[in-house]
Amino acid sequence: MNRQPFETPPQWWPPKLSPFMIRVWRSLRRYQQIRQHRLLDIDVRGAEHLQAALAAGQGVVITPNHSSHADSYVLYHAAEVLACPLYFMTAWQVFGMSSRLESLVMQHHGCFSVDREGTDMRAFKQAVEIVQQRPHPLVIFPEGEVYHLNERITPFREGAAAIAMTAARKAERPITVVPCAIHYKYQTDPTPELLQVMRRLEEQISWRVRTDLSLHDRIYRFADGMIALKEVEYLGRSRSGPLAERVADLSDIILQRLAERHGVEEPEGLIIPERVKNLRRQVISRLDELDKTDSAREPLVHDMDDLFLVVQMFSYPGNYVSERPSIERIAETIDKFEEDFLNAPSAGIRGTRNAVVTFGDPLPVPVTRDRATGAELTRQLEVRVQRLMDETLAATPVEISGQCPVASGQ
Template identity: 35%
Template sequence: MRELPQDRPYRFRPPVDRPWLNPLLRWVNRRVFLKWVYNVEAIECHGIEALRSAMDAGDAVVLAPNHADHADVHVLSEVTARIGIRPRFMGAREIFEAGALNSFALQSGGVFSVDRDGADIAAIKMALSILEEGKYPLVIYPEGEIYHHHEWLDPLHDGLASILLKVARKLPAPRRARIFPIAFRFEYDGAVRETFPERIAALEKTINWSPKEDLPMVERLYCLGPALLAAKEMEFFGETEAGTLAERLERLRERLLEDVESRHGKDARAETVPERVRGLRSRIRRALLDPEKKPSPSERARMLDDIRRIHVAYQVYSYPGVYLAEDPDDHRIAETLMKLEEDLLGKATYPVARRARIVFGEPIDVTALLESGALPQKGGALELTALLEDKLGTMVRGGEPQGLSAAERPVIVSAEA
C-alpha cells in the first residue's frame, strides 16, 4: 500500500478530451505499462459483449471491478479500447499530485480526481453528469484501495451505489441504469517460483537477517512477518505483543487508530477500519491546512506523525494474516512478496510474465430493481452495495457469474498487439 502525501490543498481535476493524444496514450498503456512495468503478456477477457450492448442502448453504466493489482486499470483500458469504448475513471486525488505531467496524462486518459476523505461535491457532480449523458461507462473501484489479495474481496463502500441510484431515479425510458461487476485475476508464469529466494532474501536483509535458505518459502514468509510486526510494535509502543499473527495484527491496528482518535476524535458512524481511516485523515488534513489557525512547527510534526500512524494501521489492516495460509500456492506467494516489496522497499516487482483474466459479470439492472420494489425509492444504497458485494465476491472467489457459461469462448488478446 503506497504512502502518499497528505498535506497538500486539494484541487479537483476533471477529465479532458484530447482525441489527438489517444493513439499515443494507448501505445504507452500497452507497451510501457502493461508490457514493461507490469509484465502482463496476455489478457483473457470474458463477457465484454454485454457492455457494448448497454452502451449502444445509451444506458447509464457503472463498471465495478475488484481492485486486485496496480495493473488492473491498464488492463481494463486496453480491453475496452478494443471494442471502441473509452471509460471515465474516478481516481484518488493523490495520484494526480505526483506531478503536472502525471495529471495531464491521467486527465487526457479520462480520469478525474476524487478526495476519498471528504465530501467531494465536484467529483460527485462529474460522476452524475457522465452517467446522465450515457456516452461513457464510469469506472469506480468500490473497495477503494488495492489490498493485494485478489482472491478475496474486501468490504465495499456504498458511494458507487448512492451515485447510480440518484441517476436511476430520473433516467428517462427506455434507458436503464446498470452496474457491471468485474472480476480481475492475475496469474504468474511458473518461472516465478525461481525468483522467490532472491526476493525474500532482499526483504530479510532489510531487517539485517541472514537469508534463511534452509527453510521452505512459506515458512520463511511466516518467520519474516512476525519479525516485521515486532519492529512496528516496538517503534510505536515500546513493547511486543503475544498471540497469533492475526491477533497481533489486529491489536496493533486498533492501538494505532485508538491512539490517533484520542487526539482527533472519532466519527460515531465510522465502523470499519477504512471509514475510521478516512475520517481521521480528513480531520487532520483540515487542521494542517487551516488558513486561519496555522499549526505551529511542533503541532505540524505531531499531525504528520499521526498521519503516518494511520497509514501503518491501514497497511496492517491490508494483511489479514491468514490469506497465504489458506492456500499457499505460487500465485499467493508471489502476491504476498509483491505486497511486502511495495511496503518495505517502496516498489513492487514483476519479474516474470503474468496473464490477466477479466470477467464482466451479468449486469445488475438497477432500474428494474427500483421498478419492482426490490430497492426502495428512497435510500437503498446499502442494499444495492450488499447485492454487488455478493455477486462480485462470488466472481472473485472463482465462481462463474450468473449468465456467463463456463464453456464460453474467451477473448484472448496479446498485450503487444
C-alpha cells in the first residue's frame, strides 16, 4: 500500500474541467500511460450503456473498481472513445503529493479533492452539483483505496450511493449509476523480474533464498513469516491456523484496542475500511489539537501507523493467489510486498499490459432518504461490478508462469 499523509487537508482543489486542455494534454497522458504504467492497449466494452444514459439527459455516476494507479488513464481512454469528458472525485493526498503543475493537469481533467477520513461537505456538495446539473459523468471509486486486487472487488463504501441519492432528491432529471469493471492482463511475462523482487524480500529478512521452491510457495512462506512477526509484536507470540483467519483476527484485535483507547463506539457490521475511517477521524482531530512539538503526539502517530497496518492486512485476502494462480494475481501480491516490506513508494510494473474496461447496465437511483435503500444500492453496485469482472475473466485464459504451479490448500 502507498503511504500517504493522513491529516486535515491544507486546502481544497476544485475541478477545472476543460475539454480544450484535455486535448492539449493528450500526448502527455498517452506517454505516461505507456512509460509509467506500461499499458499499451485498452479495450472499451459496454459503451452503449453509458452512451444511452447520457443521450437520455441523465445525471450519471460511474463506479469502477480501483486496483491500479493506471485506472484513471483507462477511464480517460474510454472518455475519448465516447467523446465525453469525466469528473473524478480524488483523494486530497493525490493533490497534496503532486506539484502545482500536476495538480492543475488533474483539475483540467475534472479531478477535485475529497477528504475521505473527514466529513468533507465541500466535496460532497460539488459532487451532488455535478450529478444534478452538469452534462458529464462523475467517477467515484467506491473501494476508496488501491488494493492491488485486479480480479476481486473489495467491499464498497456507501459514499457513491449517498451522493447519487442526494442528487436524485432535488434533480430535474433522472439520476443513474453505471457499474464499471477494469481488468489488466500482462502481455509479456513478468516472472523474471518478480523472481528478483522475491529474492530481495527473502534477503531483507535474512532468509535463505529458496530458488528450489515455486514462486507460489515462496509467496505464502513469506506471508506466513510476516504475519507471525506482527503477531509477536502485537500479541506477544505467533499463532497457528489459516492465514486469512490470522490476518482477520489480528486486524480486529488492533481495531478493538484503538476503539477502546479513543472511546469510539463501533456499530456492528461495519467493514474494516469504515472502522479505520472512523478511528482515523478521531486520531486526526486529536493531532490537530496539539502543537507539532508536543510529545503527546507520539502515541497518536503510532495509532495512525497501526491503522495503516490494518489497511495493509485488509489488502491481502489469504486465498487470492491459490484460488486462481494467474500471473496477474502473483504479480499484484509481489507488488504489494514491494511497497509494504521494501518501502517502495509505488510498485514497479514488470511487463507490458493491456486493459479491458466494461460498462454495465445503468441502475436508476431511487428518490428517497432511506439509508437502507442506500446500503442496498451499494450492495447491488458491488455485485454488478464483480459480475462484470467475472464475465471478463471467463473469456480470459489463465496464464501461469512456469515458476507458479497450481497448489491446493493454501
